[in-house]
Amino acid sequence: MTVPHGPWLVADIGGTNARLGWVEGPGGDVCHVRTLPVLGHAHPHDAVRAYLEQVGPLVDGPAVPRRAALAVATAVGHDEIAFTNSPWRFSARALQQTLGLERLQVLNDFEALALSLPRLGAGQLRAIGPGLPRPEGTLAVIGPGTGLGVGGVTRTRHGWVALPGEGGHATLAPADEFESAVLAAARTRFEHVSAERLLSGIGLPVLHASVAEAMGQAVELLPAEVIVERGVAGVDALCERTLDTFCAMLGGFAGSVALTLGARGGVYVGGGIVPRLGERFFQSRFRERFEAKGRFRGYLHAIPTALITDTLAALTGAAFAIEQDGA
Template sequence: MQQAAAPGAQPESWNDGPWLVADIGGTNARMAWVGAEGAAVSCVRTLPVAAYATPADAIQAYLATLAAEQGAAWRAPRRAAIAVATAVAGDEVAFTNSHWRFSRTGLQAQLGLESLQVLNDFEALALSLPRLGAGQLRAHGALPQAAGTLAVIGPGTGLGVAGVTQTRHGWLALPGEGGHATLAPADDFESELLRHVRGEFPHVSAERLLSGIGMPTLYRGVAGVLGVAPAELTTEAIVQAGLAGTDAACSRTVDQFCALLGSFAGSVALTLGARGGVYIGGGIVPRLGERFFTSQFRARFEAKGRFEPYLAAIPTALITDTLAALTGAALAIEQRDA
């Protein structure tokens, strides 16, 4: 832990630690500690959102535990960056999938921080991309390069999309709501699939099918095209049966998920000009294991007609590190006013 400056030493810079970083979803809040600029995140803890009335309560419980562990070396954090699984606009932050809400200025005052940055969770994940190493990724062939523009797509509960681009001042995150872009079919089967899904939803976004909440919808659409009666299955049950090969509609759903994700990822790469690489995050794809890497994902990623050579040169990789967003939050602090 960094010690206080000695008399006559240079004043601390804006980026001197310690810092608090957090990644808060609807179910869990992951928190971590950064002792000083450039240090790795450490002391990671996962706290259940349901166990605390407010984010401040959870953060203060985490800090109290650290203070007890560190004893005389303890210093309260000066700055914090929090990634949240919701849109960020204005002072008030309300979570879509939990009871938590907070005021950004109020939370900063409660925690006694000099600065508090609040980022969308995929903005933080995008900022982590330049620092991800081989041990945190599994690539289709060559690893992405931390240069130019990078994109990340994350099928989890929903579907997050973001980018990050290199500038002379550092890495600039490009947050957005790309998961709600209209999903396009690439063949006759998918055209018929989307026709079935439009019977439930007038607008079929990528998130409607390529997410945890969307997998059952995708399964019902696939069953409709195959002419079989769909069962009432959860996403977990669909993935399990699909990987085991015990249900033809579930198996086709898993394959269709990978193919549609590849097409969508290719469209994101073209839209952002993400020639440095496209990363897949979120919790669903890691559960598919080898099936993802033997699927049509990569072929469909490249299948963009005249721009196939452009996409063939763009590497794609699966993020295997579930704590990557914490690293991105730390980079947000480092780059503040840099």
């Protein structure tokens, strides 16, 4: 397979921010990374143009990428891309023509993050429990950010193949009576309580309100940032209980993903929320609940879990997608 010539533009576009980077060519590192607010630009084209203007003086030659790979926080399968948690939408064909690209690849953001997993080293990870994941067999990744992403990657004789999906929208299951009460409270507001509905940036306020109802307390509507800040600081018992519930339920969900994909090489945690929890996350019930699957406790006990500490991992995966696409 011939690897396409550079330079390349890579992007990781979520519901809140668009992170863009530059790759000079095959084997090159992602550089000149900039983060642009989604709501600050009317269209992805505007964000790309703003980025190219910023990095133009820094790149080797004109800031005209030959190819691009965009990792987007929504389902991908048609030319028209509509984001789940932001107002952005675009036609992939039209964007390719507007930017003058030889080829534009659009992939799910967790497909890109999954493609980065086999290349992540110990310096880009922090173990959750004993040991780090092993780049073998099948690997899985979950990521609570604005939404909740889920993806996987498996080794084949042709190389690593990503397993994209929308697992964050799978129905969330309780593990005890308290979680049953939390979900019952959430169901009074939503017909379907998915994992993303509670275990994400948009879900934390819902989880906080549902925990309050389950505890028989008055509901104070708080944004996710405040819930995290108060809970981590230990100045609000309800916010603390919310974060403890978040970590426990995330662990149970991660264990279900591991079982579904057969991710015996490891399960990785990405997204922007968990790093903000600091040591509270590593002292939480995440790993306990990850393994708490009855007869398959031993199966899950052998699967390592780790937090991705490298914020550029999805961009690296997007660059790998271009490499694998060929000339």
